[in-house]
Amino acid sequence: MTRLADPLVISCPHCHEPLRERQLASFSNFGSVTWSDGHVGMLTFCHTGSIAKCEECNRLFWREDAEELGRMVQKPVTLEFSWIKRIVHRCLGGFERHFQNEKAWLELPASWKRAIEVVPPEQKDLVAALDSGFADTPKRERYLRTQLWWASNDPDRGYTGERPLTPEQAIENMKRLLALYRELPEANRKTMVEGELLRELGRFEEAAEILEPLTEESPEAAIIRDEALRNNRLVCKVRVVEMTLW
Structure with a gap:
């Protein structure tokens, strides 16, 4: 079962405004679908990506850079x-946890109480981020290009929305992503990812x-x-975790 925990408060690295970030107390992957490009489709209740957006200053930031x-x-x-x-519920023992949290709530900084929630970036934000040099390390570039790769495949999964890249841009993105993975040390290579990129690029023999x-x-x-081997370039399902009804 998926349950939410108390949110974390982080500081935007740009404007330094506090932002609320939802947290999970427990997580279930029942009903999830894993695709050949590594994307996992499931119900999400909070932002868990490495790139976030601050709606106070309308800028993207890397989550690891946020205090x-x-x-x-x-x-x-x-x-x-x-x-x-209050007297009635005190006597009956109701809402005990809420009564205990009152002092902690009242002692919170006022800026935390009015903090808005951190949000995931939109596809257009990711495209602009790639063009602006937002990904300043190979690891960050791999992550950003992977997000754009997944988003480009979303219509083939049956998801609504437009592709963020033109067909030519999508091919160039996959070529660069493949090169980035091949630059990794041998022990860190992601062979399955490389194989999927080769397949989607139409290099079927190399992929196989x-x-x-x-x-x-x-x-x-x-x-x-x-x-x-079937010369199929489209993303496909590779694993489904079925939901169980008790």
Whole structure:
């Protein structure tokens, strides 16, 4: 079961305004779909990506660059109770956790209480970020280009929305992403990702060859290799976690 925890308060690296970031207390991946490009489709209740957007200054930032200011308790509903209702629930033992959180809430900085929630970037933000040099390390460039790769494949998953890149831009993005992965040390290479990029680029024989050693241990790699042997360039499902009704 997926449950939310008290939000984290972070500081925007640009304008230094506090922002609320939802946190998960527990997580379930039931109903998730893993695709051949590594994207996992599932219900999300909070922003979990490495790139976030501050709506106070309308700028993107890397989540790891944001200072964590502390945890923020939710505003207790008991603060709105009349004194009669407070006495009744105190005597009956109701809303005990909310009564306990009142002091913590009242001691929070005023700026935290009015903080807006951090949001994920839009596709147009990612395209602009790539053009502006926002990804200032190879690791960050891999991440940003992977987000654009996934977004370019979304219509083929049946998702609504337009592709962020033209077909020519999407090909160039995949070529650069493949080069970035091949620059990694041998121990850190992502062979399945490289194979999928080769397949989507139409380099089917290369894709099948690089994926073949993985097929005995990885059903996902076997599926991607089979699609390469079929000369299929479209993204495909490689794993589905079925939801169970009790």
